[in-house]
Amino acid sequence: MTYQSIPWLEIAVLLPLTGAVLFGRIRDPLTAWRCCLFAAGATLVCGVASWVAWEAAPDGGGAATRSLGATVFSLDALSAPLVALIALLHFLTVLSTTRTGMNRFPVFWLLAGESLVLALFGCTNPWVIGGLLAVGTLPPYFELRSRGRPTPVYVSHMGLFVALLLGGLAAPTGALSSVLVVGAVLVRSGTFPVHAWLTDVVENCSFGTAILHVTPIAAMYAAVRLVLPTAPEWVLDGIGAASLVTAVYAAGLAAVQSDSRRFFAYLFLSLRSLVIVGLELHTAISLTGALALWVSVSLSATGLGLTLRSLEARFGRVPLTDYRGLYAQSPALAVCFLLTGLAAVGFPATLGFVATELLVDGAVGVNPAVGFVALFATALNGVAVMRVYFLLFTGTRHTSGVSLNITLRERFALLTLAGIIIGGGLAPQLYIDSCYRAAGAILYDRGNASAF
Amino acid sequence: MTDPTELAVILGTVVLAAPVGLVAALGLPSLVGAPLSERATDRACRWVIASGLLATFGVLGLMLATGNRHVVIDFGNWVSIRHDGSKQGGHAHYQFAVKFEFDRLSVPLVILSFVLCGTIATFSTRYLHREPGFNRFFVLFAIFLAGMVTASLADTIETLFAGWELVGLSSALLVAFFHERAAPARNGLRVWVVYRVSDAALLFAAVALHHMTGEGDFDKLMGAEPWPSGRASLSETQALLVGLLLLVAAAGKSALVPFSGWLPRAMEGPTPSSAVFYGALSVHLGAFLLLRLSPLIAVSVWFAAAVVTLGFLTAVYAYLVGTVQTDIKSALSFASLAQVGIIVAEIGLGHWVPFLWYVALTHLLGHACLRTLQFVRAPSLVQDYRALENALGERLPRPSGPFFGAPSRVRAWVYRFASERGYLDAILTNYVVRPFVLLFIFFDRLERRWTAFLNGTHELNNTPAGSSVPKSEPAEREA
Numbered sequence: 001m002t003y004q005s006i007p008w009l010e011i012a013v014l015l016p017l018t019g020a021v022l023f024g025r026i027r028d029p030l031t032a033w034r035c036c037l038f039a040a041g042a043t044l045v046c047g048v049a050s051w052v053a054w055e056a057a058p059d060g061g062g063a064a065t066r067s068l069g070a071t072v073f074s075l076d077a078l079s080a081p082l083v084a085l086i087a088l089l090h091f092l093t094v095l096s097t098t099r100t101g102m103n104r105f106p107v108f109w110l111l112a113g114e115s116l117v118l119a120l121f122g123c124t125n126p127w128v129i130g131g132l133l134a135v136g137t138l139p140p141y142f143e144l145r146s147r148g149r150p151t152p153v154y155v156s157h158m159g160l161f162v163a164l165l166l167g168g169l170a171a172p173t174g175a176l177s178s179v180l181v182v183g184a185v186l187v188r189s190g191t192f193p194v195h196a197w198l199t200d201v202v203e204n205c206s207f208g209t210a211i212l213h214v215t216p217i218a219a220m221y222a223a224v225r226l227v228l229p230t231a232p233e234w235v236l237d238g239i240g241a242a243s244l245v246t247a248v249y250a251a252g253l254a255a256v257q258s259d260s261r262r263f264f265a266y267l268f269l270s271l272r273s274l275v276i277v278g279l280e281l282h283t284a285i286s287l288t289g290a291l292a293l294w295v296s297v298s299l300s301a302t303g304l305g306l307t308l309r310s311l312e313a314r315f316g317r318v319p320l321t322d323y324r325g326l327y328a329q330s331p332a333l334a335v336c337f338l339l340t341g342l343a344a345v346g347f348p349a350t351l352g353f354v355a356t357e358l359l360v361d362g363a364v365g366v367n368p369a370v371g372f373v374a375l376f377a378t379a380l381n382g383v384a385v386m387r388v389y390f391l392l393f394t395g396t397r398h399t400s401g402v403s404l405n406i407t408l409r410e411r412f413a414l415l416t417l418a419g420i421i422i423g424g425g426l427a428p429q430l431y432i433d434s435c436y437r438a439a440g441a442i443l444y445d446r447g448n449a450s451a452f
Numbered sequence: 453m454t455d456p457t458e459l460a461v462i463l464g465t466v467v468l469a470a471p472v473g474l475v476a477a478l479g480l481p482s483l484v485g486a487p488l489s490e491r492a493t494d495r496a497c498r499w500v501i502a503s504g505l506l507a508t509f510g511v512l513g514l515m516l517a518t519g520n521r522h523v524v525i526d527f528g529n530w531v532s533i534r535h536d537g538s539k540q541g542g543h544a545h546y547q548f549a550v551k552f553e554f555d556r557l558s559v560p561l562v563i564l565s566f567v568l569c570g571t572i573a574t575f576s577t578r579y580l581h582r583e584p585g586f587n588r589f590f591v592l593f594a595i596f597l598a599g600m601v602t603a604s605l606a607d608t609i610e611t612l613f614a615g616w617e618l619v620g621l622s623s624a625l626l627v628a629f630f631h632e633r634a635a636p637a638r639n640g641l642r643v644w645v646v647y648r649v650s651d652a653a654l655l656f657a658a659v660a661l662h663h664m665t666g667e668g669d670f671d672k673l674m675g676a677e678p679w680p681s682g683r684a685s686l687s688e689t690q691a692l693l694v695g696l697l698l699l700v701a702a703a704g705k706s707a708l709v710p711f712s713g714w715l716p717r718a719m720e721g722p723t724p725s726s727a728v729f730y731g732a733l734s735v736h737l738g739a740f741l742l743l744r745l746s747p748l749i750a751v752s753v754w755f756a757a758a759v760v761t762l763g764f765l766t767a768v769y770a771y772l773v774g775t776v777q778t779d780i781k782s783a784l785s786f787a788s789l790a791q792v793g794i795i796v797a798e799i800g801l802g803h804w805v806p807f808l809w810y811v812a813l814t815h816l817l818g819h820a821c822l823r824t825l826q827f828v829r830a831p832s833l834v835q836d837y838r839a840l841e842n843a844l845g846e847r848l849p850r851p852s853g854p855f856f857g858a859p860s861r862v863r864a865w866v867y868r869f870a871s872e873r874g875y876l877d878a879i880l881t882n883y884v885v886r887p888f889v890l891l892f893i894f895f896d897r898l899e900r901r902w903t904a905f906l907n908g909t910h911e912l913n914n915t916p917a918g919s920s921v922p923k924s925e926p927a928e929r930e931a
Contacts, residue, residue, distance in 0.1 A: 150907035196903050252892040253899070285546050288533060323634050328584070332485060347621070348614035354531050354548065357610065357659075361546060364659050371659060379652040386624065386644045394628050395637040406485075415483065432531050 004057055008050035009073050009122045012087060015043045017115035024108030033097060036107045040091040043114060047087030050122075054080040073122040078224065078291070078438035082121045085295060086216050088416075089302045090114045093208050096306050096413035098313040106146075106209060109139040113209075117216055129225055130169045133188070133218060134162045140201050140213050149204035157197035161187040165222075178231045182239055185227055189219035189276055190269050191239075192246040202265035207312060210261075211305040215298045217272050223279055229445045240280035244373050247273035251380035255387060260308050260318040263388050267304075270381055271297045271344055274374055278359040281370070282446065286362025287439035292355035292432055296343065296421070300352060303340030303417035306410075307333055311392065314404045320388060323395025332406040334393040336414040341385035343421040345378055351424035354432060456518045463510040464525045464554055467562065468605065470504030471598035478591045487587040490577065497573040497590065504601070505566035511554050512563070521678040523554040524607060524671070546662075549669060551607035557679045557743055557813060561604040564817055568732050568824050569597045575828060576724040585629055589722065592629075596622035596725075600733055604740065608669050609658040612744070616654060616705070616737065620647035623734050626725040627718045639717035645885075646714045650704025654741075657697035664690050674747040680802075680809045684747040691748045695755035698745055699762065706738030706792050708766045712773075713877035715789055719781040726781060727827030731788050732820035739792060739816055742799045749803050756803030763797030766790075769874050775853055776870040780830045784823065791819045 019039030026032040054075045075083065090110070097105055113136070120132040137158040144151045161184050168180030190198035202210040227239070250270035257263035275297060278290025310333055311318050311326065318324065327334045339350075346356030356378060364371035406414070424431050477496045481487050488496065515523060527550040534545045554562075573593065580586050599618025606612035624647060628640030664686060665673055674682030684691055702708065707715040707730075718730050729735070742749070742759060749756045767790045774786030798812040841847055855863045872878065 150909055152908060153903055153906045156906060196899070196906065199899070200903055200907075249895070252888070253896055256889055256892045256896060285533065323637060325631055327631050331588075332483070335483060342621070348617045353614070357548065357655075358531075358533075358546065360655070360659050361662055364663055368660075372656060375652045375656055379648040382648050382651075383641075383645050387641055390628060390637040390641050394631040394640075395634040397632040411485070418483075428531050429529075432533065436533055 003049075004053045006049075006053070007073075008046050008053055009075060009083060009118075012043050012046035012050055012083065013073065013115055013119045013122060015039060015046060015115075016090075016111040016118070019043075020108045020111035020115065023111070026107070029102040029105060030099075032107045033094070033102045033105055036105070036111060037091075037094050039111055040087070040094045040114065043118070044084075044087040044091040047084040047118065050075060051080045051084040072125065072128060073119070074124060075122060076124070076438070077434065077441050079121050079124075079221075081295065081434055082216075082221075083118055085298060086114070086117050086121060089215060089298065090212060092413040092416060093212055093302070093306065096310065096410045097208060098310065098407065098410070100313050101206075101208070101309075104206060106139075106143055106206065109143055110209065110212065113139040113212060117212075117218065120218060121216070121221055124225060126169055126226055129222060130165050133165060133222055136218060137162065140205050140209060143205050143209050144201075147204065147206070153200040154197050157187055157194060160194070168226075173230065175232065175235075178227070178235050181222075181226050182231060182235050185219050185223045186239065186242060188222065189217070189243070189272060190246070191242045191273065191276075192249050195246065195250070195269055198269055199262055199265040202261050202268075203259075207261070207305060207309040211302055211309070214265075214268060214272075215302045215305065217275065217294060217298060220272070220275055220279065220294055223276065224442055228279070228282065228442055236280045236282060240277050240370070243273040243276040243280065244370060244377075246270070247277060247377040248373060248380070251377045251384065254384035255380055257384075257388075258320050260311070260320055260388065260392070263320060263384065264301075264305055264308055267344065267381055267384055268297075268301045270377055271301065274356075274359065274377060277370065277374060278362060281362055281366050282443065283362050283365060284436070284439055284443060285358055285365065287442060288432065288436045289355050289358030289360075289362050291435040291438050292428075293346075293352065293359055295431070295435075296346075296351040296355045296424075299417055299421055300340045300344035300350070303336065303414060303421065304344060306414060306417070307337045307340060310406065310410050310414075318392065320391045323390070324392050325394060325396035325398040326404075327393040329398055329400055329404040330393075330406060332411060332414075334389070336406075336418060337392070338385075338389055339418045339421065340414075341389065342382070343418075343425070345382040345385055347382075349422060349425045351421045351428065351431070353425055354428045358432070456514050457520070457523070460511050460514045460520075460523045460554070461525050463507045463514070464523060464552065464605075466507035467504050467511065468525070468552060468601065470500050470507065471594065471601045474500040474594040475591070475598050478587070478594050482587055482591055490581065490586055493587065493590050494573075494577040497577075497594075498570070501566055501570040501573060501597070505563065505570065508559065508562050508566060512559050515554065515559070521555055522676070525552045525554075525605075527551065548610050549608050550611055551669060551671075552605040552611070553607040553670070554605065555679045557740075558605045560813065560817055561740060562601055564820055565597065565600040565604060565733055568728050568820065569593070569600075572724045572728040572824070572828070576722070579724055580722065585631070589626070589629060589725070592622045592626050593725070596626075596729070596734075600737075603737060607671060609654075609661055609673075612741070613651075613654055613658055616701075616741075617651055619734055619737060620644070620651060620705070623647070623718070623729050626721045626729065629721050629725070636720040639714075639720045642717050643714045646704050646707075646711050649711075650701045650738075653697045653704070654701035657694050657701065660694050660697065664694070670744065674745075679744070680746050680806060682747040684751045686748065686751060688752050688754075691751040692755050695745070695748045695752055696758065698741060698748070699755070699758060702738030702741050702796070703762065704738070705741070706735055706796070707789055708738065708762055708793065708796065709769050709874075710876050710880065712766065712769065712789060713873060713880060715785045716777075716782040716873070719779075719785055723781070723827060723831060726785075727824045730785055731823035731827040735788060735792055736795070736816050736820060739795045739799060739812065742796065743809060743812060743816075746799065746802055746809050749800060750806070753803060756800045759800030760797050761800075763793045763795070763800055765793070767793030767797065769793075769876075771854075772866065772870045773873050776867060780834055781827070784826055784830060788819070788823050791815070791823075795819070 023035035116136045164180050165184035168177050171177040187194045247270045250266045254266035275290050275294045278286045343350035343352050346352035360371045363374050529547050530550045531548040595618050599615045603612050603615030624640045624644035627643050628636045630636045704711050719726050770786045770789035777783035795812050795815050798808045802809040
């Protein structure tokens, strides 16, 4: 047995599922958290190993999909890095959980959710993708119920999503099928006006669950696998237009929010809409930019979310109704907020910079107005991030009798994310090459190889 | 023996590496929770800035000795994507080159940046001694220096944009340096908002240039001849379009009309940063951008006319407003703005008399040095005036204003106009910011109601436990 013949991806999918079954019933919060961290860490190792094995394979790096010993799961240029990314996001989220948060830490649903997302990103079969997307809506639902929060918003939107998705997959290939699947993708990606579920989940679930449910942008994966290969041009134009409107609308809402979680939800909604805009333009440059921005947004939004989560662990829910002046108490959290927030909006020397440049460049090539609107949304997001930074960390003197500074685990998690964001920003060629290969494979599937 | 060109490249690399090294030296220890001591910070600043300055002088010496007025340091493509076969969307390929150039324009500005930043760094180690934000100030200061050097030496518009953004971020954060009061934070945000408009315009100009020429290189865009002899390879219409975007970018960064309102607000920051940012370097960055892209002005007469008009408007506005300011930093900031306006007008007039580009550059350098000195001297000058008036037992005589002989109604109108700073801030607030904020607050309320309706709950009950329902929206109050 060689290193490459080991089914790393399958192990990465099964490990958290086994962990969920084994550790989900542990009563002691600290022990449960430790077991969960172990499972997430082992999954991360397998996720990274699957990526490395794929890259090192003789035909690795090519556009073609390559099976890794199983018929259901396979990796390609798009999914190989994403699997490692998702495992990393889960590991860092578990790692950065504070002791106060461990009491209500949803070990079972977190690990089960990780397994589902990894399985989703590791397969290309439309029906399996549809099934996993449908099942993937369950963890937040059960968490909403267990926390006693209202579920109708989530249920109605996800019900619509599942119905449209399964209807689209069942319908004969053609315009109707495309429209139904596109409708499902629009609901799942939180496109205006079917976006209420996203703010609802972020507001009412635990922050960790909300981050992990929204930041991988499963809708983007569904769009790449289910929509792009077959959808007619007018359908893609429609998604692009709707996403562009959502990007600006959500950016505007993020800039006026009076609650930190809603700010996070709208900022993320705007960013993920920009990713989808790039996707639907389906030129080689815009698609490369969209894929690069996807990874960048996932990483930076997770970092931003974890920072806000750390603040909540210290100060409770953080309303943005007045200046909080938390810098003196938590300078490292302030720096992490700024780094991840600015990376999310494509600040120079971060991963998002080149991605945004590519996306806008590709958009201008198709239609200058699209590029201009995308830039406007990015500028608004930048304003929203800095406004919240000033509100949270400056403006008054916050006094506390005890130290509220960042813990070692939180610092490690946030600095790891910051390191990847800045490292990728300073040396982006490898990462862009990988995205470009993936874009090529996607355009090839669409029969649009001439655009590559 | 080393080839002079190779030596120039090595020295040029030192010039670029020095400020980046300073950011790393000051920033990384802070990031891991072990910031440098005041003494170590002071030494790091001195050594790094001195080595950057000496290396720049080295490059200048080599340029003078060899007669080469255009030394390019090409680090290759930072990002490069090449297509094969036919294309869609008008792209042949994408590349983001990291190139820097030492020429008649960039070398003086880099020397100015190192000299002024070195002076201010030394001044600040005493001025901010034992201040809680000492380390933060110097990290931001190092980012500013890195941004200035990058923007000054950039040979591609994308590299210039990267430096431009770093300058903007450090400026906004230093305006909000004093965390214990709300006003600096509010003004820092205000500065940031204007900078974002400026950044978006510059980025769009960069993308537009990419599409029109296929490159972001100034060499390709303006020809390989040293500044200011380059010839733009754009048509008049293209030059006007890109030029207007660049003019918006420059107006935001240099506080030209109608964005002038942020300049006095920026005085909330510590005096040393006000001196070097808004008296000397940052406020001139817009003018530098126009100088760097002066071949565009040569191509389009309409663009040149727009630049001249905006420059003169700003100069007149700043002069009028500056005469009624009652605090020394605001008065200096408007005096500074008046000179920046004249510099911009000189750049625009370069369309007809290209020699004026040299005049504008000289004006910029001299003005930056003088204004830094005035800003740094300002706090003690006020003290000296007070001592002098106490000794005399009466107020010092004040010179008459420019409208001394004008009818009283005209004087009153002009006074009110100047006192309200030309109503520019009010116009932007009331007709741009406020409607935008109110519109989105309205949307937010609709969102909350819609969610509450779907959930079958009362709107307020839907607010999660632990979060307070705002009595009035903060954004609304900010607006």
